[in-house]
Amino acid sequence: MTKPVRLVAAACILYAAAIPVLLTGCATARDSRAVARSSSATLESWREGPARAAIVSFVARTTDPAGVDFVPEAERIAVFDNDGTLWSEQPMYVQLAFIIDRVKALRAAHPEWETTEPFASLLKGDAKAVAAQGEHALGALVAATHGGMTDEEFRATVRAWLDTARHPKTGLRYDEMVYRPMVEMLACLRANGYRTFIVSGGGVDFMRAFAGEVYGIPTDQIIGSTAKYRHELRDGVPTIVKTGEIDFVDDGKGKPVGIASRIGTRPRIAFGNSDGDFEMLAWTTAGQGARLGVLIHHTDATREWAYDRASHVGKLARGLDEAPARGWVVVDMARDWAAIYGKLQ
Amino acid sequence: MTKPVRLVAAACILYAAAIPVLLTGCATARDSRAVARSSSATLESWREGPARAAIVSFVARTTDPAGVDFVPEAERIAVFDNDGTLWSEQPMYVQLAFIIDRVKALRAAHPEWETTEPFASLLKGDAKAVAAQGEHALGALVAATHGGMTDEEFRATVRAWLDTARHPKTGLRYDEMVYRPMVEMLACLRANGYRTFIVSGGGVDFMRAFAGEVYGIPTDQIIGSTAKYRHELRDGVPTIVKTGEIDFVDDGKGKPVGIASRIGTRPRIAFGNSDGDFEMLAWTTAGQGARLGVLIHHTDATREWAYDRASHVGKLARGLDEAPARGWVVVDMARDWAAIYGKLQ
Numbered sequence: 001m002t003k004p005v006r007l008v009a010a011a012c013i014l015y016a017a018a019i020p021v022l023l024t025g026c027a028t029a030r031d032s033r034a035v036a037r038s039s040s041a042t043l044e045s046w047r048e049g050p051a052r053a054a055i056v057s058f059v060a061r062t063t064d065p066a067g068v069d070f071v072p073e074a075e076r077i078a079v080f081d082n083d084g085t086l087w088s089e090q091p092m093y094v095q096l097a098f099i100i101d102r103v104k105a106l107r108a109a110h111p112e113w114e115t116t117e118p119f120a121s122l123l124k125g126d127a128k129a130v131a132a133q134g135e136h137a138l139g140a141l142v143a144a145t146h147g148g149m150t151d152e153e154f155r156a157t158v159r160a161w162l163d164t165a166r167h168p169k170t171g172l173r174y175d176e177m178v179y180r181p182m183v184e185m186l187a188c189l190r191a192n193g194y195r196t197f198i199v200s201g202g203g204v205d206f207m208r209a210f211a212g213e214v215y216g217i218p219t220d221q222i223i224g225s226t227a228k229y230r231h232e233l234r235d236g237v238p239t240i241v242k243t244g245e246i247d248f249v250d251d252g253k254g255k256p257v258g259i260a261s262r263i264g265t266r267p268r269i270a271f272g273n274s275d276g277d278f279e280m281l282a283w284t285t286a287g288q289g290a291r292l293g294v295l296i297h298h299t300d301a302t303r304e305w306a307y308d309r310a311s312h313v314g315k316l317a318r319g320l321d322e323a324p325a326r327g328w329v330v331v332d333m334a335r336d337w338a339a340i341y342g343k344l345q
Numbered sequence: 346m347t348k349p350v351r352l353v354a355a356a357c358i359l360y361a362a363a364i365p366v367l368l369t370g371c372a373t374a375r376d377s378r379a380v381a382r383s384s385s386a387t388l389e390s391w392r393e394g395p396a397r398a399a400i401v402s403f404v405a406r407t408t409d410p411a412g413v414d415f416v417p418e419a420e421r422i423a424v425f426d427n428d429g430t431l432w433s434e435q436p437m438y439v440q441l442a443f444i445i446d447r448v449k450a451l452r453a454a455h456p457e458w459e460t461t462e463p464f465a466s467l468l469k470g471d472a473k474a475v476a477a478q479g480e481h482a483l484g485a486l487v488a489a490t491h492g493g494m495t496d497e498e499f500r501a502t503v504r505a506w507l508d509t510a511r512h513p514k515t516g517l518r519y520d521e522m523v524y525r526p527m528v529e530m531l532a533c534l535r536a537n538g539y540r541t542f543i544v545s546g547g548g549v550d551f552m553r554a555f556a557g558e559v560y561g562i563p564t565d566q567i568i569g570s571t572a573k574y575r576h577e578l579r580d581g582v583p584t585i586v587k588t589g590e591i592d593f594v595d596d597g598k599g600k601p602v603g604i605a606s607r608i609g610t611r612p613r614i615a616f617g618n619s620d621g622d623f624e625m626l627a628w629t630t631a632g633q634g635a636r637l638g639v640l641i642h643h644t645d646a647t648r649e650w651a652y653d654r655a656s657h658v659g660k661l662a663r664g665l666d667e668a669p670a671r672g673w674v675v676v677d678m679a680r681d682w683a684a685i686y687g688k689l690q
Contacts, residue, residue, distance in 0.1 A: 074557055077565075151605055197565075208609045212419055219609030220422075220542075220565070229605045231598035231624060238628040240605040247606075253576035260496055260574045260585040261592075262607060264553045264564030279576060283583040 026056050026188030043188055045181040045339040051294075051331045055185070055269075058292045062268060063192045069290035073193040077267040079259060079280065080182070082200035082207060082224075084273040084314040085296050086215065087178040088167075090305040092127045092313060094174045095206050098161055099141045100127075106145060119144075131312045139246045142203045143227045147244035151205045151229070154242060158209035172341070175214050180342045182271070182296075186215055189269070197267075198222045199259055201251035201276055205242065223258045225250045255280035271296065274314040281319070281328060293328035295319050300334035388533055390526040390684040396639075396676045400530070400614075403637045407613060408537045414635035418538040422612040424604060424625065425531070427545035427552060427569075429618040429659040430641050431560065432523040433512075435650040437472045437658060439519045440551050443506050444486045445472075451490060464489075476657045484591045487548045488572045492589035496550045496574070499587060503554035517686070520559050525687045527616070527641075531560055534614070542566045542612075544604055546596035546621055550587065568603045570595045600625035616641065619659040626664070626673060638673035640664050645679035 026043045046052040061069040062076070083089040103113065103122055113119035118137040121129035130137060146154050162175055170177065186196050198207060198217055204224030211217045228247040229240050250258045256279050259267065270277070270284040273296040281293035298307050298314065308316040323330050333340070391397040406414040407421070428434040448458065448467055458464035463482040466474035475482060491499050507520055515522065531541050543552060543562055549569030556562045573592040574585050595603045601624050604612065615622070615629040618641040626638035643652050643659065653661040668675050678685070 074563055151609065152611075195563075195565075204606075204609065218419055218540075220540075220607060222609065226606060229602045231602055231628075238601065238624060238631050240601055240628065256583065256585055257574045257576055261549075261571060262565060264496065264549065264567065266497075279583060283576075283585065286583050 026059055026185075026192070043181070043184050045184055045337060047336055047338050049336050051329050051336045054329045055292070055294065058269065058290065059188065059192050059194075062290050071268055071290060075265055075268065076189075076192070076194040077197065077263060077265050078189045078194045078269045079197045079199045079263075079267045079271070079284070080186070081272040081274070081277045081280070082198050082202055082211075084298065085179075085271050085277070086182050086198070087174070088304060089314050090307070091169075092131055093138065093202065095142070095202050096127065096130060096138065097165065097174070098158065098206065099138070099145060101161060101165065102145050102157075103141070128312055134251075136246075136249060138201070139203070139225050139227070139249060142206070142225075143242075143244040143246055146242055147227070149242055150239060151208070151242060154205050155209040158206055162210060175210050177341055178214055179296075179337070180339045181337045183215065185271070186217070190216070194269070196221065197259075197263060198224070199250065199255050199270075199280060200224045201249065201254075203227075204250075223250055223262045225254075251276045253279045256283035259283075268292070269294065272319070273298065274316050275318050278319050278322075282326070285326060285328065293323075293326065294331060295323055295328055296331045297333060299332050300337075300340070302334075303340045304333060306334075388526070388529050390529055390682060392681055392683050394681050396674050396681045399674045400637070400639065403614065403635065404534065404537050404539075407635050416613055416635060420610055420613065421534075421537070421539040422542065422608060422610050423534045423539045423614045424542045424544045424608075424612045424616070424629070425527070426617040426619070426622045426625070427543050427547055429643065430524075430616050430622070431527050431543070432519070433649060434659050435643075435652070436514075437476055438483065438547065439522075440483065440487070440547050441472065441475060442510065442519070443503065443551065444483070444490060446506060446510065447490050447502075448486070473657055481591075481594060483546070484548070484570050484572070484594060487551070487570075488587075488589040488591055491587055492572065494587055495584060496553070496587060499550050500554040503551055507555060520555050522686055523559055524641075524682070525684045526682045528560065530616075531562070535561070539613070540566065542568060542604075542608060544568045544595065544600050544615075544625060546570055546594065546599075548572075549595075568595055568607045570599075596621045598624045601628035604628075613637070614639065617664070618643065619661050620663050623664050623667075627671070630671060630673065638668075638671065639676060640668055640673055641676045642678060644677050645682075645685070647679075648685045649678060651679075 061067055062071040080086055083093050118130045118133050189196055202224050204226050207222050207224055208219045211222055226247045228243045228245045230243050232239055266287045267284045269292045270281045271294045272281055285291040285293045298305055406412055407416040425431055428438050463475045463478050534541055547569050549571050552567050552569055553564045556567055571592045573588045573590045575588050577584055611632045612629045614637045615626045616639045617626055630636040630638045643650055
């Protein structure tokens with residue numbers, strides 16, 4: 001797995017052309033040592049600065065076979081939180097917007113929801129109250145509103161919703177509100193032999209509905225909160241059904257647990273944006289050899305949202321306090337990103 | 346994910362050379378339509394016959410962009426049972442041989458094991474009695490003997506054991522008793538854009554100790570039975586520890602459940618050898634489009650072992666009965682395999 005030829009081949013997949021060049025980091029258009037490549041493997045939406053420099057240096061060092069920080073390709077694992085790290089999470093998690101629409105659609109059949117939390121708050125339009133109940137409430141809403149469907153049926157429902165729903169502030173499709181710099185980062189890491197995983201508190205089947213198309217991440221490289229699945233025969237046909245029983249909450253301490261269980265290799269680099277990602281970054285960077293933690297700090301009230309310590313959604317306090325001592329990179333969205341949204345060409 | 350250039354690139358990774366040729370199936374040295382390739386992507390240990398022909402045809406049809414059975418690369422998922430499908434499982438699961446040695450090593454510190462099942466049978470040398478207690482007993486033994494270790498510590502223990510242990514009949518290292526035809530099959534499928542997963546009742550961390558080197562399968566593409574992991578701080582350092590609490594048994598109905606949960610995409614082709622694989626093959630082949638189930642039938646008492654309906658380990662009865670009606674391929678090891686063991690060059 002460590003042979004240079006593998007590295008070149010991995011890069012070629014992204015480059016869509018057999019360019020026999022060994023990459024040493026993720027370039028921007030301004031890099032002096034330019035090599036022939038498509039724009040998809042550059043970090044052109046990242047402004048020059050300490051954040052970009054630290055990440056590019058990390059990638060270069062860990063992929064240099066002659067360096068002390070070299071990481072064999074089998075161990076090049078990169079993990080990304082989703083909400084607030086890969087796409088916007090304000091004023092509420094996208095999955096919550098989906099659930100609100102689903103609960104409204106199913107309201108007539110469930111009169112008990114009018115007086116049961118978190119459904120009652122949700123039906124009253126009190127998104128803050130629902131968000132304040134945390135990922136567990138989100139899991140309960142997913143389980144209660146979607147139990148009994150197969151994962152394939154559920155994902156079709158999500159995709160149909162994404163085709164019609166629009167963000168209340170931007171008017172964009174939700175899957176257009178992914179961060180262009182982070183899509184570039186995913187491509188850059190993959191071009192350098194890293195495999196990219198989502199590790200999110202969101203429901204795994206919700207993310208699996210769109211992450212392939214939007215992020216280029218296959219379904220098995222997505223770790224999220226899950227309800228249990230049940231095997232049953234429907235008219236003699238074996239069927240796997242989503243149940244209402246929560247199996248695993250992939251947040252906080254659950255993130256390194258989920259990584260150990262599902263990936264089985266400690267990541268080399270971890271990206272997050274909230275204190276729900278703290279343990280994931282801490283465990284990642286506690287490993288031996290070259291490791292890096294990266295926090296996306298939401299500082300741009302003009303192009304996105306500015307929030308951290310006081311936010312119900314995506315609260316970031318401990319991470320900001322401890323990042324300097326832990327050597328974590330803090331990305332200042334207003335300063336470090338030349339673009340927020342926008343598909344790559 | 347479906348562009349021909351991706352397919353070529355995927356093949357090139359295995360070929361260790363940038364040969365711009367679109368594969369159509371897995372050739373043997375005798376194939377008339379030979380293309381330049383290394384021996385690693387051939388099925389040279391597979392004799393001509395209905396089993397090999399059916400699998401080669403399936404791979405060719407599902408990777409032909411012009412055909413009705415074409416499968417986009419993102420959906421090319423192949424799953425393999427481990428014990429009895431990728432390596433030998435007689436006279437007992439390899440993991441059980443490992444556990445016996447570990448229990449003996451830890452016996453003095455655990456006097457209660459002398460009278461508690463499955464430890465008591467194990468310490469009396471009654472492997473059959475232990476095996477008859479099934480995968481759950483195996484899980485309990487793993488949990489009880491290895492709780493409190495990190496996954497990394499546990500895997501180091503397994504690797505050290507593999508370096509010294511020898512099979513009582515063959516005298517071979519256990520990781521030399523992998524089936525050469527199946528290693529060829531893994532390489533063939535990967536050369537054709539399939540991603541290969543292990544889905545086994547064995548403990549996931551046991552398999553993760555050797556599957557990368559032996560099968561070329563990374564840790565995240567291994568699904569197995571698991572004990573829960575716990576996050577704790579050891580002297581302030583975040584650590585993930587294996588607990589004694591069984592979380593998931595990946596056998597029988599658990600196999601399609603594990604696939605739905607971990608992989609999230611229904612496989613196109615599934616390989617097994619026992620009735621513990623029945624539900625995995627049934628769910629795989631119940632999906633829409635081209636699907637294939639393959640059973641490895643242990644028929645070779647000379648070069649390996651011959652067993653099926655009456656065996657405690659790897660019992661195969663229902664699968665044999667229903668394979669013809671379900672269109673599953675049954676591989677006759679004595680007839681279809683020209684070699685059993687032996688590393689590829």
